[in-house]
Amino acid sequence: MSYETVIGLEVHVELSTASKIFCSCETTFGGEPNTHCCPVCTGLPGALPVLNEQVVDYAIRTCLATHCAITPLTRFDRKNYFYPDLPKAYQISQLHKPIGRNGHLEIETAEGLKKIGIHEIHMEEDAGKLIHDPWEDCTLVDYNRCGVPLLEIVSEPDLRSAEEALIYLEKLRSILQFLGVSDCRMEQGSLRADVNVSVRPVGSQTFGTRTEMKNMNSFKAIGRAIVAEAKRQIDLIEDGKTIKQETRRWDENKDSSFAMRSKEDAMDYRYFPDPDLVAINITPDWIERVRSGLAELPESRRARYIADWQLSEYEAGVLTTHPAIANLFEETATLSGRPKDAASWMLGEFMQAAKEQECEPQDLHMPAQSLATLIARVAEGVVNRNTAKKIFTQILENKVDPDAYIEQNGLRMVSNPDALKDKIAEIIAANPQSIVDYKAGKTKAMGFLVGQVMRAMQGKADPQLLNELLKDALDRA
Amino acid sequence: MDIYTLSALELGHKIAGREISAPEATQAMLDRITATDQTVKAYLTVVPEQALAQAALIQQRLDNGEQLMPLAGVPMAIKDNISTKGLRTTCGSKMLWDYVPPYNATAADRLLAGGAVLLGKTNLDEFAMGNTTETSYGGITTNPWASDRVPGGSSGGSAAAVAAGEAVYALGSDTGGSIRQPASYCGVTGLKPTYGAVSRFGLVAYGSSLDQIGPLAKTAADCGAILAQIAGPDSKDSTAMPAGRNLDTTALLKSIEPGQSVKGLKIGIPAEYFGEGLQPEVRTAVEAAAAQLAELGATVEPCHLPLVEEGIATYYLIATAEASANLARYDGIQYGFRPTGQAYEDLADFYAQARTEGFGPEVRRRIMLGTFALSSGYYDAYYLKALKVRKLLQQGYREALSRFDLLIGPVAPTTAPKIGTTLSDPLQGYLADIYTVAANLTGLPGLSLPCGFDQIGLPIGVQLIGRAFDEATLVRTGVTYQEATGYHRQSPAL
Amino acid sequence: MSQTQHPDLGNLDQQGHLTLDPILVKKVARLARLSPNEQELDSLSHELGKILEHFQNIEALETDNVEPTYHPQDLLDSVRPDQVQPSYDQSVFMELTPKHKDGCLMVPRTFE
Numbered sequence A: 001m002s003y004e005t006v007i008g009l010e011v012h013v014e015l016s017t018a019s020k021i022f023c024s025c026e027t028t029f030g031g032e033p034n035t036h037c038c039p040v041c042t043g044l045p046g047a048l049p050v051l052n053e054q055v056v057d058y059a060i061r062t063c064l065a066t067h068c069a070i071t072p073l074t075r076f077d078r079k080n081y082f083y084p085d086l087p088k089a090y091q092i093s094q095l096h097k098p099i100g101r102n103g104h105l106e107i108e109t110a111e112g113l114k115k116i117g118i119h120e121i122h123m124e125e126d127a128g129k130l131i132h133d134p135w136e137d138c139t140l141v142d143y144n145r146c147g148v149p150l151l152e153i154v155s156e157p158d159l160r161s162a163e164e165a166l167i168y169l170e171k172l173r174s175i176l177q178f179l180g181v182s183d184c185r186m187e188q189g190s191l192r193a194d195v196n197v198s199v200r201p202v203g204s205q206t207f208g209t210r211t212e213m214k215n216m217n218s219f220k221a222i223g224r225a226i227v228a229e230a231k232r233q234i235d236l237i238e239d240g241k242t243i244k245q246e247t248r249r250w251d252e253n254k255d256s257s258f259a260m261r262s263k264e265d266a267m268d269y270r271y272f273p274d275p276d277l278v279a280i281n282i283t284p285d286w287i288e289r290v291r292s293g294l295a296e297l298p299e300s301r302r303a304r305y306i307a308d309w310q311l312s313e314y315e316a317g318v319l320t321t322h323p324a325i326a327n328l329f330e331e332t333a334t335l336s337g338r339p340k341d342a343a344s345w346m347l348g349e350f351m352q353a354a355k356e357q358e359c360e361p362q363d364l365h366m367p368a369q370s371l372a373t374l375i376a377r378v379a380e381g382v383v384n385r386n387t388a389k390k391i392f393t394q395i396l397e398n399k400v401d402p403d404a405y406i407e408q409n410g411l412r413m414v415s416n417p418d419a420l421k422d423k424i425a426e427i428i429a430a431n432p433q434s435i436v437d438y439k440a441g442k443t444k445a446m447g448f449l450v451g452q453v454m455r456a457m458q459g460k461a462d463p464q465l466l467n468e469l470l471k472d473a474l475d476r477a
Numbered sequence B: 001m002d003i004y005t006l007s008a009l010e011l012g013h014k015i016a017g018r019e020i021s022a023p024e025a026t027q028a029m030l031d032r033i034t035a036t037d038q039t040v041k042a043y044l045t046v047v048p049e050q051a052l053a054q055a056a057l058i059q060q061r062l063d064n065g066e067q068l069m070p071l072a073g074v075p076m077a078i079k080d081n082i083s084t085k086g087l088r089t090t091c092g093s094k095m096l097w098d099y100v101p102p103y104n105a106t107a108a109d110r111l112l113a114g115g116a117v118l119l120g121k122t123n124l125d126e127f128a129m130g131n132t133t134e135t136s137y138g139g140i141t142t143n144p145w146a147s148d149r150v151p152g153g154s155s156g157g158s159a160a161a162v163a164a165g166e167a168v169y170a171l172g173s174d175t176g177g178s179i180r181q182p183a184s185y186c187g188v189t190g191l192k193p194t195y196g197a198v199s200r201f202g203l204v205a206y207g208s209s210l211d212q213i214g215p216l217a218k219t220a221a222d223c224g225a226i227l228a229q230i231a232g233p234d235s236k237d238s239t240a241m242p243a244g245r246n247l248d249t250t251a252l253l254k255s256i257e258p259g260q261s262v263k264g265l266k267i268g269i270p271a272e273y274f275g276e277g278l279q280p281e282v283r284t285a286v287e288a289a290a291a292q293l294a295e296l297g298a299t300v301e302p303c304h305l306p307l308v309e310e311g312i313a314t315y316y317l318i319a320t321a322e323a324s325a326n327l328a329r330y331d332g333i334q335y336g337f338r339p340t341g342q343a344y345e346d347l348a349d350f351y352a353q354a355r356t357e358g359f360g361p362e363v364r365r366r367i368m369l370g371t372f373a374l375s376s377g378y379y380d381a382y383y384l385k386a387l388k389v390r391k392l393l394q395q396g397y398r399e400a401l402s403r404f405d406l407l408i409g410p411v412a413p414t415t416a417p418k419i420g421t422t423l424s425d426p427l428q429g430y431l432a433d434i435y436t437v438a439a440n441l442t443g444l445p446g447l448s449l450p451c452g453f454d455q456i457g458l459p460i461g462v463q464l465i466g467r468a469f470d471e472a473t474l475v476r477t478g479v480t481y482q483e484a485t486g487y488h489r490q491s492p493a494l
Numbered sequence C: 001m002s003q004t005q006h007p008d009l010g011n012l013d014q015q016g017h018l019t020l021d022p023i024l025v026k027k028v029a030r031l032a033r034l035s036p037n038e039q040e041l042d043s044l045s046h047e048l049g050k051i052l053e054h055f056q057n058i059e060a061l062e063t064d065n066v067e068p069t070y071h072p073q074d075l076l077d078s079v080r081p082d083q084v085q086p087s088y089d090q091s092v093f094m095e096l097t098p099k100h101k102d103g104c105l106m107v108p109r110t111f112e
């Protein structure tokens, strides 16, 4: 029998606010333990939460971008459970009136466009960090993350393969980044997903029993976990066994998941409206204000690059993987007036540099003005492309100003025929064998001599002029 | 003249006029505490040195011509569930017996900033859950009028301290009657402000949608002056009303001036407040108070209120449900009581040990009740049902107050019961809150005024319930009544 | 109140009062992280039973079309701007907790 995998994702994303969701402590990642804390986020007796308006703004942005219906009177609930990373023993979250419901996201799959339903989007607070201390055989608690704002984006079980799940996640991440609501740094845990997986015979309309893998923070692991979990479930069914509804933990090293110790009683979170917080009235005006300030999303940017600047589908796609890349490209294109060149630099040298430095391309330091200047100087014939590449590296590594660097290092291209002719004569005199080769029709010799002259001129020769003059000299030799 | 017999405004006036110095007043109160608190046991913590130092500082500020509140230099006490920076705040619980808050409650902050002198922290029912002050880990406070009687609760320590002259005034908190009822039992004046008038920031939460901080004092005018100092918007409390929608401080301060009148006020007297179980002397005294107000120029007419009896269930379901979450944070890890025995099976067992040992029986009972009301399968029938009945109750009171400026009735069905008689039957204890819980469920302000004594000399209180944020009318009526009567000026022989 | 109306809560005692099912009481106690001993379990069954029995006086009230009340005042939109204020010193939290190490609170192990 053949099976179909059914996947639903609950994505938790940390919002890029300056302060926490219910207090004024900073949200910066890291820091000495328990130094971004106050009575509110550590739940001291008598402390009360006050909602950060920016969190609502970011949530509205996300709802708009995912076509969710926005709840006019949204409110917070308490989710009660005891755990040391939760100082109040309840998480302030949303159950009854989440900010957004019934949205969707379109993804491009091998079979074409597919609509993935968004069940709901809600706002909540993050919990603290637990660290195992093997020496004392105890757990250490750091509350710095407590109260960092989160959005939870819950998909419908509309995904049918690990590939689809990853396409959905990448799409969602890029939207969140373009909206400016989150940096989605998975290595810092600012985007995590709970993955629900079940399988069923192809054609079946009912869902199979699902299992959940919580808190996964790498796309690679999510993809492998889905594949492995689907296989595990199919094997069980084929063996005539039943699947238990349970939470499993994915072990990245073993490439397999294992069941977490199940609680003897089912969780009863006793959600109820948090009496410390009041309802938020999201008026049409508020929504319009957010909508009018909404950043342009990648899809629209991609279309624009293709239509206005004649980029290829592929080029436009790469340039819209991250807002920092897209912004740098657009600015450079506009400043230099040469979008094609800007795209070529971005896809070539820029991406290459990220690979060499083993970092994300968006983390490279490259001012648009510098790159635009560089592109202009090449076009003007002030420097040749090879020299420009070296300057590009200097901008990245030493933050140099391209014009100043060209002047200080005398990198202007030599297009004076007399200066070139002298150098050519010198090189020809020093390489008699090459002339013989050239005369014998070996084209390689020409290239060798060009390289020699270029080297002697520290790469500054105008390549076109050099070719002409050298050929002339050889023919006359 | 004994300083401890003065009202807060009287003493404040004398301090401002250099008749009495702040340190002198503070020393007099500390002496009184030494003399009587062994019997009354109103305080859990007294801070003599800190109080004297504070008084000296305030005297200096006054001498420098600094503009402080009218009650500057007046020594007072704070209920021990209101956070005070650097001063332990126990909530009358073993759980928080050594807990020292790193910050001040907004209400405490505003008084201290205005020049109040803090004498210490007063006793209460554990986590404010009770109406007798018998459930405190710190022992029982006695009624200054009769040492075998309870002072009421949960602000029993604050009420007893004011009645005994051990504090000129005190802050209390009121979730279901916890300011008004002990004020009534102890013969002092107590004001529960409109929900949202005073910031709850720093008040250790019991029932968050019901809790309000308010004053207990010798006179209604004192209560008005104290409230004017602590009320107002607070950026740290989402449920504190913003400026413009909060109470009008100017009107409130005007209402405490002498020579007030109640002429033209319409007062409703709800039949349901005089039902079965009301002690005859309480009925007589409250009716006399209504007659007195009529004589002073108010119109008093009978009226009806819905769901007075059902208010008990509504209140206890909501309060305990909220409490079950509010008190979940006490688990022996982050602060407070931690069980010493190392033998626990797992984390859940560790929590259960800490909480079972750290909380007293009444707190555990209410946590159980509230957890039940929220648990899966029971939420709709209990908690949600109570939220809906609360709406009906609100509509009924709103309707009544559209026709009347005030409602008048008893505070409690009886005068102070004997120590040890209430706790044996929890339900009976809950039923005694019948006349006070409605003000909390509706958020309306309530004032408790001394209005007489029963046959054995125990004080009786009358309750006035006003419109939301119209504390001015409430206080004005209290001031007028107290100018015409002398019950509030009586003090116990100690 | 009759027993048949609330088979989910428990039984009637000899005085005709509701006694909560001890299994239910135990379940609630576990949710609340309380561990009553046998004696307390028994008295809780009786006391809570009696209390809930009385509370059934709100059951008959017609509330189908009534909106629940979350707050006495209809307050909306209490929000604050996204501005960072200084946090508290780490030492404040270390002084409060009975056991700590390296700036962290020490708790019973949570890792399996």
Ligand SMILES: [Mg+2]
Pocket (backbone or CB within 6 Å): A093, A124, A152
């Ligand atoms: Mg969640």
Ligand SMILES: [Zn+2]
Pocket (backbone or CB within 6 Å): A020, A023, A024, A025, A036, A037, A038, A039, A040, A041, A042, A147
């Ligand atoms: Zn904080």
